[in-house]
Amino acid sequence: MLLEIAGALVASGILLLIIGIFIARQYTLRAKLVTAFMVIVLVSLAVLAILDSYVMGKNLSDGANKALVSAARNYADRIDRFNRQNAEFLRTEANLPVINRFLTRKAEPPYNRQTLLEILLALKSRQDDIIFSYAILNKQGINILDTDSANIGADESRHTYFNVLSGRNRLSTYRSSIIFEEPNPVIVFSSGINDLSGKLIGVLRTKYDASILTALFDRTKGMVGRGSFAVLLDENNLRLVHGRRNDLKYTLASGVSEDAMQLLKQKKRVPQNATSAFVEHPDWTRKVLSSSFSEPIIETRFNGLGTVVFSAAVVELQTVPWTIVVSQPQDVFLEPVVAQMQSAFLLVAVIVIVVVLIVMAATKLLLGPVKRLTSVVKSIADGDLRAKANIEADDEIGGLATAFNDMTTNINSLIIDLEDEIGSHKLTADNLNKLSQAIEQSPVSVMITDLQGAIEYVNPQLCKITGYSAEELKGKNPRILKSGHTPEVQFKNMWNAITAGQSWSGELYNKKKNGDLFWENVTVSPIKNKENKSTHYLAIKEDISLRKDYEERLLYQASYDKLTDLPNRTLAYDRIQQAIANAIREQEHIALLYMDFDHFKNINDTLGHGAGDEFLKYMAGRLKACVRDFDTVARLGGDEFLIMLVDIDTDGTGDNNSFDSIVKSKTEEILSRVSKPCVVQDMEFSVTASIGIAIFPQDGDDPHVLLRNADTAMYRSKRKGRNTYEVFTPEMGDVVMKRVEIDSKLRRALEDGDFYLKYQALMDADSGAVVGAEALIRWDDKQLGEVSPEEFVPLAEESGLIVDIGNWVFDTALADVKKWRENSDHEDFYIAINLSSRQFRGKDIVTTISDYLKKYDLPGDSLELEITERLLMKDVPHVVNILNQFKEMGIRLSIDDFGTGYSSLSYLKRFPFDVLKIDKTFISDIGEDPDDTALCDAIIAMAHSLGLSIIGEGVENKLQFDFLHKRGVETIQGYFVSTPMVHEEFLKFIAISEWIETTG
Structure with missing residues (x-):
């Protein structure tokens, strides 16, 4: 480090000397004088700074090295002291008589084992935070007693800490290196246990937490100074502790072979995830491992840290074959030298500046005029002709300056005139260049003809879009891009405009070189000269193909059904308008066939909506195959389709009867094709349809009226019996208006109290006693009079009002049942109420019915809920759950109108029903229709086999009663028993029935 500092100073001096010589040779006299004085001062001061810094640095290095050695020895002493103390403790503890007796006696009472375990736990408690376990091993190495009970019975004979002692017959101890066990590495101390003759009879073994090594290091942190750190290496060159980076802990500081690494792992001397390659780091371990330790201080460089020079002290431990390395960057303890050098450099800089200023001031007086004149000459040479030599002197230099100024003034005037002319031409060229670049790089196509x-x-963009090169297009007519799909009138309008000197804009459908078609938005304008005459035509084009495609997709999505690819309601409405306009011109008829599939909902309910969608797509194909290409098949929504028949041939007679017969024939053909079996999701089934027909012009002259009337006719066909069609008549319009009127009044009927209940008795077939009644809702409107339930109940279902109406029925009927039970001898009298699908799937239906029963303090068996078959076909687990809750309340459950839906008796086994109600349509033809008679027999037999009681509905005569009674039908309902009666009449009927029963 000191040599580097000295070298840097010497190099600086030499560099300054070289620079000074170069300047003296290349620059002015004034620069040469300044440089000479600066070099003399710098070299003198540099020599003094080098000598002073070297002495100071040597003293600091010696002191730092001593501190490193002292710290390394201190670390080593702490670990050696720890090893000696714990070895001595274990040797003493192994000599305890109680341990000797435990191993020498053949049988040991359990309490002695417990006593010894408590002693071991007490020994462990002296350093309980770092000792994992105390154990006694017998002479075969088997763990026979351990403070960690999980280790008892383990064979530890393979470990070195046992093998080293097993061959000795004297009291001795052994300290192991770190053993990597799960979950934590440990240091093992072991001591032999000898009998009175000195023979080894066992081993006392203790395991210490290996993290104690880090703790011993942490206690000595900061002993050397900032930047210092220590590394502890074991005999395998494994880093046991790293004072700077914990991630290098338990990594190898030198490479080993794969076989050696496997052996170390078997002996648990390295972690199981350790690799055979050493982990590089500037902790000097590679140099330490190759050192002879003749000198405790090692200097090394590590380029990974920016060529930092470190000093390191190396000390070997006495108790174990481990090595401690303590390192510190020399930059840290040589900081005072660096600071002093910085001060010296600052002082040198100040002195140099002062010398330079003095020399510059002196030379300025002598060389100032010459320098100013030289500067002016240089400025003129660089192009500044306005520069002047401001020198006022009567000597030769003053005269030279005056002549020079006159010359530059004349030259400057000539150049100004020339620059003005050049500037004008350059501006024009720049503008043309910008325009050319703009056109060449434009994102739109440009063509000039x-x-x-x-x-x-x-331009290049036009070539890129069309696929033609510029050479292929030059000299050609723009007709080369013509596709033949743009109307000729478009081109005619364009030429008329541009030849008249006007611009034209429009869209052209052109063709590329490869034959692909594309849309362009084109603007063509004449290029005019100064005389305002056209010389050329300029076409600006933009490729709008993507926009056109997007517009077409949007139009398709807005006009066609996504599922079937048929026209949707919007497009169908538009086509009807167009067909009407054409029919008026041609005096023709139009037929609208409004079609709806019968029981389509059952497909969705049983097979899922995916199957329903597949069915609709399949039927869309069938319908398209039934009509001509210019007829229209559209999907209006759900399972509703529209077929529009136009241009129907009537032999030119205009005969309406002939037209009607053609339409009806086509309708029958459609019904026939629709009803043929189809396969959906590997299941074959047949579905029928209902069709309503409206004819233009007699049934309406606008799309809305025609569609409404065709829809009305379709609903009439459904009520008629399905799988048929109806042609609209004015009377149907009256029915529609009545439906609208009923729907509007239905919303106020509940508030105005226009609903009331009638009750039809349920009679026990054996005793003739009235056991209950079915509640039947009626509506008496002030204007419409009596409205049939068949008219208003479906409307209530559609609107959701059926829920509120149903709640009113429960409240009213249960209130009446309460009175009947109190005023008759039949305490088990019950009421049967029909539960609609909208009510059943409504929110909290179980809670609602429970609240009404509680309101009138009635038991569950006072109520029987009638549930139709169709309600059972969807979400079966949910239905079963609701029905089971009703059963838990004691409510009777009846399946209503059995035989008219799609279920079977075997299917009904999944539901907890009590009663099966045979629909009146089967009972009405008993004795007359053999099929209905046989079907009733089968239903009764199967219902009884399933444990269900039976109600015969719609019994009107004794023949029907006797048939049902003979076959074990328990309950009878119908006009044979009673007509539906209001509450007061039914009370009288009950009283008469009871009198007949008691007297009869």
Whole structure:
């Protein structure tokens, strides 16, 4: 370090001398005088600074080296002292009589073992924070007693700390290097246990936490000074402690072979993840390992830290074959020398500045005029012709300066005139260059033609877009890009405009060299001369193909159904308008077929919406195959489709009857094709459709009216029986208006109290006793009169009002049941109420019904809930959960209208029903229709086999009653028992029934 400082100073002096000589040879007399004085002063001061700094640095280095040696020995003494003390402790403890007796006696009572374990725990407690375990090994090396019970029974005979002692017959101790066990590395001390004859009978072994080495180092931190650190190496050159970087702890400081590394790992002398290559770091270990230790101080360089020079002290431990290296950067303890050198350099700088100022002041008086004149000459040589020599003197130099000034004035006048002319030409050239670059680098296409249309210039962007080179286009007509898809009128309008001296803008559909078509937004303008006459045409073009494609995609997405690729409602409406306009011109008819698939919802409910979508796509293909290319098939939403038939041939007669027959024939063809089996998700099934037909012009003269009337006819066909069609009639419009009126009044009917209940008795087939009743809702409107449930219940379902209406039914019916139970002998009288799907899937239906039962203090068996088959087909786990909650409340569960849906008795086994209600459509033809009779027999037999009781609904005569009673049907409902009655009438009916029952 000191030699470097001295060398730097000498080098600085030599460099200054060389610079001074160079300056003296190359520059002015004044510079030579200044340089000579500066070199003399610098060299003198540098020699003095070198001598003083060297002496000071030598003294500081000697002191720092002594501190390093002292610190290294202090670290070594601490570890040696630790090893000696603990070895002595263990030797003494191994000589305890209780341990000797424990090993020599053949049988040891359990309490003696416990006593000895407590002694070991007490020995461990003297340094409990760093001792992991105390153990006694027998002479075979088996762990027979250990403060860590997990180690008892372990074979430790393979370890060195046992092997070293097992061959000795005298009391001795052994200290091991670090052993890498899980979870922490340990240092093992062991001592032989001898009997009275001195023969080895066992080993006392203790394991210390290896982190004690780091703790011993931490206690001596700061003994040397800033930047210093210590490294502890074991006999395998493994870093046991690293005072600066903990990540180098337990890494090798020298490389070993793979075989040697495997042996070390087997003996647990290195971590299991250790590598055979040494980990490089400036801790001098490579130099330490090759040192003879003849000198405790080692100097080394490490380029990884910027060629920092370190001093290191090396000391070997006495108790174990370990080595301690303590290092410190020389820059740290030589900082005073550096500070002194900095002060010396500052002083030298100040002295040099003072000398330079004095010399410069003296030479300025002598050489000032010559320098000013020389400066003016140099400025003129550099182009500054306005420079003047401001020298006022009567000598030769003054005369020379005056003549020189006159010459420069004349030259300057001539040059100014020339510069003005050149500047004008340069500005014009710059503007032309900028314009050329702008066109060449423009992101839009540029084309220039002569007045006959021959291309004279194209920019690179046009070539890039069209694929033509500039050479291929020059001399050609722009028609080379013509695709034939742009209307000719577009080109005609363009030429008319530009030949008239006006600009034209428009869109052209052109063709590239490779045949690809592309859209361009083009502006063509005439280029005019000073006489305002056109000399050329300029075309500015922008490729808008991407925008056009995007607009087409947006238009398609807005006009077509994403699932089926059919026109959507918006496009269908537009096509109807166009068809109407054409039909008016041609005096033709148009037919709109509004189609809806029957029971499509069941496909979604049973197979999932994915299957429903696949079905709709499949049917879209069938419908398109049924019509001509110029007819329209559109999807209006959900499973609703529209088919528009135009230009229907009626043999030119205009006969409406002929037109109607053609439309009906086509409709029947569509129904036939739709009903054919189809395969969706590997399942074959058939689906029918209902179609409503509206004809232009008799059924409407605008799209909205025609669609509404076709929709009305379609709903009429569904009510008619499905898989059929209906042609719109004015009477259907009246029905629609009535539906609208009913829907509007339905919303106030509940508030105005227009609803009321009727009850139809449920009779026990064996005893004839009335056991319950079904609640039937009725609506008496002040204007409409009696409104059939078949008309308003579906509307209530669609609007969601069925939930509020249903709650009113529960409240009213259960209140009446309470009265009936109190005023009759039948305490088990119950009411049957139909539960709609909207109610069932509503929020908190179980809580709602429970609250009404609690309100009237009625048990669960006073209520029977009638649930339709269709409700069971969706989300079966949820349905089963709700039904089970009803069962827990004691509520009877009945499946209503069995046989009209899609379930089967085997499917119903999954649900906790009590009652099965046979629909009246099967009972009405008993004795007349053999199929219905056989079907009733099958339903009754299967229901009984499943443990369900049966209600026969719609029983109207004794023949039907006898049929059902004979086959074990438990309950009868229908006009054979009673008609639906209001509350007061039903009370009288119950009383009469009870009187007949008691007297009869």
